[in-house]
Amino acid sequence: MRVPARIYATQDMMEAIRNDNAPQQAMNVAHLPGIVKYSLAMPDIHWGYGFPIGGVAAFDLDEGVISPGGVGYDINCGVRLMASKLKRPEVIPRIEKLVQALFQSVPTGVGSRGDLRLNDQVEKQVLGNGAAWAVEHGYGTESDLEYIEENGCVQAADSNLVSQKALERGRSQLGTLGSGNHFLEVGYVAEIYDKKAAQVLGLEMDQVTVIIHCGSRGFGHQVCDDYLRVMNCAVEKYNIGLPDRQLCCAPLNSPEGRHYLSAMRCAVNFAFANRQVIASWTRDAFEKALGREASEIGLRTVYEVAHNIAKIEEHIVDSHKMKVCVHRKGATRAFAAGSQEIPAAYREVGQPVLIPGDMGRYSYVLVGSEGAMLNTFGSTCHGAGRAMSRVKARKSARGRSIASELRAQGIVVQASSRRTIDEELPEAYKDVTSVVDTCQLAGISKKVAQLRPLGCIKG
Template sequence: MTTLRFEKIHDYLWEIPKSGGMQVPARIYASEKILRELQEDQAPQQAVNVAHLPGIVKYALAMPDIHWGYGFPIGGVAAFDLEEGVISPGGVGYDINCGVRLLASRLSYQEVEPHLERLIDVLFQRVPTGVGASGALKVSRQELRRVAVEGAHWAVRQGFGTASDLECIEENGRIEGADPAAVSERAYERGAEQLGTLGSGNHFLEVGYVAQIYDDAAAQAMGLFLGQVTVIIHTGSRGFGYQICDDYLAVMDRALAKYHIRLPDRQLACAPLRSPEGQQYLAAMRCGINFAFANRQIIAHNTRKAFVEALGMREEEIGLRTVYEVAHNIAKIEEHTVDGQRCQVCVHRKGATRAFPPGHPQIPAVYRSIGQPVLIPGDMGRYSYVLLGTAQAMEETFGSTCHGAGRQLSRTKAKKVAGSRRIADELRKQGIVVRGASLRTINEEIPEAYKDVAEVVEVCHRAGISRKVAQLRPLGCIKG
């Protein structure tokens, strides 16, 4: 049980004052209800631990979907001075560039609903899921090195999608500074057959529809309309990224003594950003980022093919286009204001989404007048959200907001709650078709395993760090 002291900044923001070895205060965006629930969780203590890291600036931040993670809490955001600061694999996570792509079609719910069962079956065949899933595409070691540098651009060159997709992906689907030589042979082995695959756990592909619109002008700018059929793709860098994280956690652990870094939790293992170890991890992590961009690009292409096959329509009639794609587990060098000065910092977002404001040059030109689209998936039984970034997020959170609902039950507890229930049948009665790699997967991902994403999103909206545009509801889902 935590004994941390929370000071209320306003109804949706709480501060744990700087004390002991903390370099900065910790701040958590939460409603009173979410904060009460956090009293049973060690995640706020993890935010405090992050505040001890060398070179951290302003605050150690946590979003309302905060829950316990490795080192950093999931939902954690922290920025570090480039000269005095560190980089930590635990601040990015094992699934490097786990992220979400939203596709929107020209079709209405009524046009797709009669074909829904077949559509979900075809998607389940075309997009491999589950632990160690492979089979969508196999590439050579040499080709995988190109993927690590070129990201989604490599996939488009191979015929998976078009250049128009790239315009609406964070970093345009490729981050600079990736060095394939910084990645181990074991990571290449693990990634060789995993491009175009969903993987396991909370990863999913969901067919849904636009159920509510909160901002007509912003929705129109994104090409969203009521009843429109959408697709959410949620996956990351698979075994390739996992192995990069695992390899560099060992490197960072050894670096602690070398650079005389003392930590409250060894899982925060890190190295100075300017050190050889820090620069190597940054270069390897960027390879993982690019792998994930390519992975989602291939899945998006195969999703379009599945729609054509299941609906018996031409791809142009279906019109599945990329609305936007965001990254969740990432560390990036960005320009922000710290103590009134514009400067570059290394922003770690672990289970958090970039939320840049209107006018920012890194937003696609088509969205620059409204702000960066923010995609917040929920659980497979309720709803997901489309939001926009804000100027307030740039001022308070290094341009960051929440990333999803956040788990409230462990996988073990979720299986106990599911018991002998037939979860897929329960969801079918709600009009939602679900396919999973196993019964266990579906039971672990029951809606009750997650916080209500509507509450999480409402906190971000009312706190001003992102604003609501639309709500999406599920029609069908394939789970890893």
């Protein structure tokens, strides 16, 4: 190990974390060339391919490496939070209709195809421009862009470095949620922990909200797959000793490393555009289902975060400013108040951090803090993490109707397949509260508000 591995967790969490072999994975990451300070893991750490999920690792730009396994298959999987002018009692009577309208407007499920069909030329524009492409084409407004991490577009994305296969997989998937743990949820603000921060973010009790959780779809999966092959060869070429083949990587300053970074950025932009299109269709569905004007509904973007990404950022390392490549795999950027990367309107409270939970319980809005800047390269947790495998969840759901159980709690769920609902049943996930409380305790982010679900669409 070149540096120590550091896991943020309470004593109670450690047993489950140990059982998962995730600490070994955090230790494996600590072997990689050019890693700076620590191999970090957030409280939602669990087993992943090579790097643990919930892992954060920063690498020196000259000596360090970049690894597709440190980002994950679903490049720029992320979360957007939108807040409306509506209060919970205005939406509850129409929640069934609203969920149905969302299900019709936003394609979900396996290999789901949106109304958008891109040719190679247009798809490459998406890869270069991200969410701005969507806004230029009538999906949402300029003001959305201000409230997206990186303003919805990372620079230096080179579409010549992505395969034809990736383009083909992405072609019909812009504006689609996909399957698995991805979802679109209508909820409301159920608790406020930090009045000032909530006020600055424009959140108030009972306010109706929307969370969109999805990523770069098949396009990003293919980019990761393609570059894992490239990196497998690069490991031999550059003679990088690895404790696990899935940590395959290349020096940041090698052609392979630079090419992956540029291709990954294309997928990052695809995901930004994807969520922007979905946000626009969400607004349309609200208008249709509630029969009210967009201005009355007022569904604005509060913020959008990426939680599977590698970025070049400047951090203070041993009292000196240093540019590093931060890998966040199932971890969220959590920059403190005052950071220039945060929208001006939020700069006094810190960057919003959006932590989705499961279908039945709650999600959280946090803000970044100085502790994250000092200790975790400005990073915090990203979600609850699964407590059950999918097979086990299906067994647990046998003989039950999860949709009816949720309906009895006032939560309307619609999905492309019943199996998805079974696999995603609330108890299949850990309680996200313990994850966010641990982050607050560790000082790497602060709780602002809790959101509870009213309705949800899934793949």
